[in-house]
Amino acid sequence: MKPNNNLLEIPNINSKDAKLNKLIYVVDDSIFNKDNYSKENFEHLCVCSGGTTSSCAKNGFTTLDLRKNYSKIHLDKESNLVTIGGGVIMGDLINHLQKYNRSFPIGLSKLPGAGYILTGGVSPLSRAYGLAIDNIESIKGFLGNGTFISLKKNQINSKKQLIWEAIKGAAPFFSIITEIELKTIKSNPIKVIEGFVNLNELSEIIKLSEEFPENISLQWIYAQKIYIYIFAEIKNDLEDKKTEKYLMLLDKFPALEKNFYENFNKINFFPKELNLYELNTNYHSEVISLLGEDLKNNIPSFIKCLNEIMKSKPNNSCYVASQQLGYKTKKLNHGSSFFVHRKSTWKPWIYASWKKNNLQEKEVALNWIYQSWNKLKSFYPNIHLAQLHNHLNSHEEELTLAFGNRINELKTLKNIFDPHGILPPL
Ligand SMILES: Cc1cc2nc3c(=O)[nH]c(=O)nc-3n(C[C@H](O)[C@H](O)[C@H](O)COP(=O)(O)OP(=O)(O)OC[C@H]3O[C@@H](n4cnc5c(N)ncnc54)[C@H](O)[C@@H]3O)c2cc1C
Incomplete structure (x- = not known):
């Protein structure tokens, strides 16, 4: 924490630059006093845990920083x-x-x-x-x-x-x-197949991945170039043999490397060569996360759409990436939750940034996110609300597409348990 000022030392640059009204570290009765928040400015309490989103600190708002006293x-x-x-x-x-x-x-x-x-x-x-x-x-x-x-x-x-x-x-x-x-x-060892691929190769790899067993998943990122990770957890020799059958199908992609990691901790996703802007202190950014099912026969049209999106990106920070879910995430035996789109097998996200304080660049970058989201909706119609966007125009639509038919239950809970709107608005 920087001394003598109300800034937060956190990964998200938008939030890091926010000039806070107050920074608090303990949850006590005083924070639930509605008079602390100005309703004219839609002010509410921001909560910070990892500090990786643009909503954990805002100009003129109070942030509850949980990192100091809730870190055991x-x-x-x-x-x-x-x-x-x-x-x-x-x-x-x-x-x-x-x-x-x-x-x-x-x-x-x-x-x-x-x-x-x-x-x-x-x-x-x-x-x-x-x-x-x-x-x-x-x-x-x-x-x-x-x-x-x-x-x-x-x-x-x-x-x-x-x-x-x-x-x-x-x-x-x-x-x-x-x-x-x-x-x-x-903790089990992990095999990762990773490297740069072109769009045609990505198309083939997505097709293969939709047949992967539950211990293998694909993640890809299309920034300046396309980088993929095929992640396979190895529980035992038998599983290793089964996994190898799938991984062998990737031998035909010459640029891919096979790496073995003793455990998950040793893996760092997103190599430096991708030159991602997330931690660049001169830029502010937003990201929106989508959800959808297997592409199956729609892979060619998806690849065409992705190509169009990337051709229209307004600056080099913009990227689209995706991670694979499915199998156990489809099961409801863990009990019902407000992650309602259980059928989803892909979670793509769209990222864009702009030079901070440049409002024109910000508008262009956000427009690119929204246009790209619109194009991707036919493949990925739902939202994973991993980032709260109550400061953006897309908030209402994101809420509806994230919580589906449970949105009214959530609104009821909010009315009963946060009647003064002390926490982020719905
Ligand atoms: C580099 C990077 C990679 C990511 N990869 C993935 C991924 O693989 N899978 C995935 O699902 N997501 C991923 N995310 C998204 C990330 O998990 C979400 O954005 C998440 O909400 C960030 O949590 P945080 O605590 O770091 O953020 P913060 O900005 O501190 O908090 C985010 C929001 O959650 C609320 N919040 C946080 N902690 C609490 C709490 N204890 N009680 C109540 N409210 C709380 C706050 O109101 C805040 O608005 C990634 C994000 C980044 C930056």
Whole structure:
């Protein structure tokens, strides 16, 4: 934290540059006082965990920074359940777990915090272990009206059932989660096939990937060039042999390399050569995440659409990427949640940035995001609300496409448990 000013030292540059009204570190009664927020300015409390989104700090708003006082990680070695504070980042979580040969299905970056878990959490391991929310055992925290809550899976009475379901996917709208208990998994070695490919090769690889078993997933990113990762968890020799049959199909792509990693922690996605702008302090950015099912026969038309999108990008920061889910994320045996688009097998995201303070560039970049989103809607009609965009015009539509037929239940919860709109608006 920088001394003597109200700035946050966090990965997201928009939020890092925000001139805060106040920075607070503890959840106590005073933050639930509605008089602290100006309704004329739609002011609400921003919550910061990993600080990777543009909504954890805003000019003139108060931020609750959970990183200082809600950062504990404790693994119970008998149950293999890990308890983390609401301000823990995913890199620290898997580093801690690795000491005990355990792991957790974190996403493609170690930077995100509890927001990753609470908004769903799509991991390269999700096809085998479900979404991050599917691995929540219990939570503690506060509702927007200041009421303390403590909920444990399989011990939830009917009155609390809806809160429990909504915590899994929509928590930021009505609660502040200070503690999460999670299932962990055994840490296994990972094979990764990675490298640059062209559009035709990407098309072929997407086709192959839609037949992958649950321990293999594809992630790709189209920035200046296209980079792919095929991620395969190896649990035992038998699985290794089965996996090799699929990985051999990739031998025909000469630029791809096969790498072996002792565990998930050792992998860093997105090589430097991609020159991504995410951490570039001169740029502000936004990202929107979509959801859809297998492309099947639509792969050629999707590739054509992707090509058009990339040809129209206004600057070199813009990219489209995608990660694969499916298998266990389709199953409902973890209980109902507010991640409603369970049929989804792809989560693409669209990213654009602009020189900060250049409003014209900002408008152009956001327009490109919206136009690209429109083009991709026929393939990926739904939204993964991994980033809250209540400061953007797309917020309403994103909410509808993220929560589908559960949006009214969420609004009801918000009205009851955050009646003064202290937390981010719906
Ligand atoms: C480089 C990168 C890679 C990513 N890869 C993936 C991926 O593979 N899979 C995936 O699913 N997502 C991925 N994401 C998206 C990321 O998981 C989400 O944007 C997530 O919401 C970020 O959480 P955070 O805690 O870091 O962010 P923050 O900005 O700190 O918080 C995001 C929002 O969540 C709310 N929030 C955070 N913590 C709490 C809490 N404890 N209680 C209540 N509300 C809270 C806040 O209101 C805030 O608005 C990635 C993001 C980045 C930057």
